[in-house]
Amino acid sequence: MNFLKRIMQVAYHQLVIPTAQRRGLILLLLSLTLAWVAYLTLDLSIFDLAAYWDVTLWFSTLGENGSPLAGLLIYLLAGAIFVAALRQLGLPAGREFPIATQAAQPKQPRFGFWATSLGLAALSFLHNYVIDLPGYNNRFEILLWLTSIGLLIATVWRENHFHLPGIATVKAWWRANWRELTGLGILLTGVLLLRLIDLEYLPFAFANDEGEMGKMALCLLNGDCAPFFTSRWAFQPTLAFVPTAISVGIFGNTAVAVRLVSVLIGTLAVLFAYLFTRETFGQPTAWIASVLAATFPPHVHFSRQGFDNIIDSLSSALLVWLVLRGARKNAPGYFLAAGLVAGLCFYTYPGSRLAPVIALGALAWISLRTPRFLRAQWRNLLIFLIAAIVVVAPIAGHFTAYPANFMARLERESLFVNGPWQAHNKLEAANLAPVIAQQFFKSTLVFIATSGPLQFFNTPRPYFSPLGAILFVLGLAWLITRLKTIHGLTLFAWFWAPVIIGSTLTVGAPSHQRMLASNLPAVIIAALGLTAIFRGLPRLNPLARRLAPALLLLILLVNGVADIQFYFGDYRRGHYGEDLSNEITYTSHRYIAPLGEQGRLFLIGSPMMLTRFGNFDYFAPDVEKYDFNEITRQALAELPDDKNALFLAIPSRETDLQTIAAWLPSGKWSVETRRYLPDEPLFFAYLVSREQLQGFQP
């Protein structure tokens, strides 16, 4: 009896839930249920109807599944109850992010190159501002820029008596952190692998814009890209292509070489997201966020594409981490690094320019929330500012001289600029509000409810898995209750700024590629939701405390498997990332590149493609290429005939190629089929020798 009694006591002790927590549990379950219902409601709504996005019709169709309003309202309710549940469970209110308000111990000033660095940067600005500056020397300008940066780093280094850590220090650090470092290493390896596996063929095919990146890399490697401080393809400064150039220089002009840069950038972005989250919301949240980020489909996707827009996620994560850590520790080194990164943001994909704005916003918020912050850390802010100015100076000179280059992307994509899109849509002020509302919901619902067509991703599924979507919404609700905190608002702004500026206010929402910077804060918000739940659960009873980690792992596993299954399975099998034009230009390189300098390509590609598409030049830079669309005997006779000729036709121009084959018999005819749709022809190729071509009579 005693034994049974003992068992009962133990069971009671393990299972009983105190009254207050019981209410909290009920509310938590209710919020989760409601969130699930909200998800289903949204999932069942028909979002591919035009009316779905018309905000003015939402109230009249509230009871139907023709709008997202019902689902959103239920989500709203779920979020409110979730917050109430956490309070009932006694989840401690989030602490304010600690900011150092004690001024650093004054040190004897040392000689530094403050004025020299700034002065050289100003000179660099001027050199690049003056159009056609006589004597402009590209290498000298690069050296000047690097010198000004180097002098600044040396100055801050000396000023703050920095020194490299000794081996003993490193060993001690390793001993203290080896578990975390090992875990992080394993996690990042996983992140890397998820972005590296089958890189060449997923996403398929290697896009022409990636080819353009490769072309720029070749241009740099060949030394043809001077001056350095200017805008190049897609109005990006030359520096944006340097990582690709290094990769192509090492691995050759292959698809993997171009994409590898994005893989590394994406992996590093996850690392810095981890560091940011660890700094602000604690280690558990950081781990959860990193695991979620590892498999987050849009991040995985863009980390596997050769465009450099994935750098948005790295620059924003790195910058907010550096700024907040620097402010917490009153550490000039972090501010120096932050300034350098902020300056570099102007040298790459234009979306990265948002990162310094977010960082400055965070600093502004810190100074508002922390009264003595400015007095204690004004030197750090000055370092941040100077570093950013020094780094940005030369390209700022170029952009000042050519403001159109700076604004080009904005003018092309922004809703507010009189661009071709506006003209096309006859967009007027009167109907701008509904359009913006539509843009906003397209940009936000793609995270949790709707598909996202085109825009370099063409996802049939929301970014988040069902579980992830629910966690994201609940995490967002929880975050809203902590907006007053420094890290809370920083994360909030970090998420919303790209969504609004990058996608809502630009054409073609949701613009996956322009709101990549919001990917990582989104998963951090989802991680906050999950962390909140698993901080509340252990307060129910001991059993819940023991089961919570396992449950947490299970949720992460389920979510991860769902994401991986989607991206590596459904997305690939559904051919969502495929594009005929890209596939032709990519696959054809196996035919074109072997021609080398001994052959020419004559492309019968109208109306689909031209020889100036990036892939042609990237994979076969030595081959002369001509568009050959008017097929007549006379035109054929006028072609240069001192080299072998490869005629390549898109499927719709097969008959034209057959005509050429009839006029130039005894060439080699080939048919290439699509890689993942083998029943469909991809292109037709016909190779004739120089002698055959020379023998042709019109």
Added chain:
Amino acid sequence: MTGLLIAQTILLALLLIAVDYLILHLRRGGHWQDLLHVFKSPSRRPNQPAAQAAPPTPQTEPVDPEPMTETQSSSPDPTPVPTARVNISVDLPPETVLHITITTDRLGRASVTETPPSPQSWQLPTQRPAWLTSAAGRVRASLQQFHLPQINLANSFFLLALLFYLATRLIGLEDFPIYFFGDEAVQTVSAADLLERDLRGPDGTLLPTYFQNGVYFNLSASVYLQILPYLLFGSSIFVTRATSVLVTLLAAVFAGLMLRNFFEAKRWWLATILLSIVPAWFLHSRTAFETVLFVSFYTAFLYFYLDYRLRNPRQVFWAVIFAGLAFYSYSPGQLVLGVTGVLLFFSDLGYHWQQRKTLLAAIGLLALVALPYVRFRLAADYSPLDHLRSLGSYLIQPLPLSQKIGIFASEYLRGLSPQYWFFDAPDMARHQMRGFGNIPLWFAPFLLAGIALAFWRGRSTAQRLLLLTALAAPAGAALAEIGITRILVFVVPASLLTALGLDWALAWLEQLAGRTRRRFFTQPAFGNLVSVVTLGLLVSFNVYMLREALVNGPTWYQDYGLYGMQYGAKQVYLETVVPALEQDPNAYYVVTPSWANGTEQFVGFFVPPELRPRLMLGQVYNLLDRQPLPDLNTYYIVSPEEFDKLATDPKFKRIIVRSVIPYPDGQIGFYILNIEFADNLAEILAAEDAEMRKPVESDLLWLGQQVHIVHSRLGDPLIDPMLDGDPDSLIKGEQANPIEFEFFFEKPIPTNQLEMTTGSMSTFQVTVQVYPVGSETPIEYQETFSGLPNDPTIVLPFVNGPSESDHIRLTVLDFGQDDTAQVHIREVNFK
């Protein structure tokens, strides 16, 4: 050019490193005024007690402690801390180094110990190798020998600077600038004409105030300056330009002297050498443009004004004389001079009042100086507004006043903008030195320092004058459009301010080095070394500029034509036409005038009078009506564009190219050719003439209704400028004299009189045929006008009616020209 860029960068980096030292100094508790201390006596240094009279020899003495005053105490300790006050006064012979140690004891009593420098302190450490010690000794000995009295060295440097100034102007003077401009030639030509006419102008005026250059009456002092050189050496590019160069020496001299006498700068010669290397000045001071004379006289005026203001009131007379010379040198400079005068008047009002007696006499001299101008104003029809209209100034355009003020402000500010001065400004290529900017970029920090110093010492008249003259500089140019010739005067305050900044920087460098307490750096020899290095660098830069100008200058800009360098005066006339006419007495040359402004001046400048009858400015088209037609002894010098036109013109049977004159980059600049005319030339010309005389029809809205106008062919197809109410716009007939207009109105208009503004014509006839409504017979009015002022407005009343008409025919005949003339009509109105 890359080398220049790198050199500028290194120079800037060195300067910035010095600034970094300054920053370190300030951060370590130093005071920024310490850096200015080099200009002052120690007694003026902040927080430093003034030296007072003391016994003549150094002494060691106990000094009584003095309690600290309340305001000096910042210590929380209530007990006052005693401080010592030490008064030191020492008489020292030249080249003495004195070490003084001041110590205080616990009670705050101070003692002063003077230690004479021991000879051993000059010895190098004994552990150094003997050869090193010996070498160091030799170096030290030579440095000691190098230590000359500072003032003599400065004078020598000044003379050296002037020498290099002259050398870098006179060497290759004919070759750079690569053009010789009509505006340069006209000075000598006008001087020659003046001598030819026994010192009278074309209208018989004795010693005319102004001479005409094209449509402008803007030559005065520059012509008179060329008289003597012309008499002595005749006309040549070198003489004309060298005369101007010698006058510019005034600017170089007075810039240096100003810095010496009124700014007390240690290295006052910097102003001279810095002015010498300002690219805008370098280029223009090698020309005979009037603007450089203005700048030179203006600089002399500034010098004597300061002399009047700071040393000797009687120097105001020289100031007036040089102001007058500046005034008569360059028209756009007159406003600059006026603005400067007003600013200086108010700036030093109190002093002027004190010197009112002297000033009254000076005003008398001023009136005397102004007399020629007053005479010209009273006698001539030409007004400054005519000049502005010729320049297309916005001031005389029908714009709202607010807009004019806005444009003026914008132009004015552009004249002061760093972008304009430090980079290649959007001026004409012929006024720029490619890659050098108007002022070298590396001047900027020193100029900035100079401005800062001038502001800081704003109470000083001299410093204030620099700022005021800089502000006055763009005033004249802003009336039309900023251009380097109009704003060239800015280089003077810019050079002086830069020299002040550089002098300050060097003095500070000396002081900084002196703090190392190394013996060498505290010796005057170090200061001399700094001066030598500085002068060496600046002179090297000047020589480098000269080399660049002479070697690469000819190909800096590839537009050698009318809108570019206007290259070819020397090559066409001096090297081609004159020798050819001298060698071949049957030769006749027709030289195109289209490649440069004022090409007619080149004939008077280069071609001896006896050869001029065999030279004509024009084109072959001007000879088509000659009988017989020119033969193969007639040579035509044409531009490539004209050659292309000739080559395809059926009027010419054969074009025979005899030779070419290349541009500096190897392109063909001029063709020298003979022409054989087509056999059917007369028929071709008749057909062309018939085509030209076909009337043209225009329809436009005028006087509130649609008007159909049948008129002679116009140079510009639009007839609107004649009917727009703006007499500044005009139409030109195309080979139509008389020029005819026939107006057809939809509704009859009142016809009381004709008001018409024409271009300038000596004698012309206006005929108006007014058709009464519904009648085919006009009432004709005709009147001949002569002796009217330029661009006259005439009124022709229709005294015989009709009161209304819907059909009017207007004819204007210029008696002074043939039937191919371009008659100008500015405005027509019927009332």
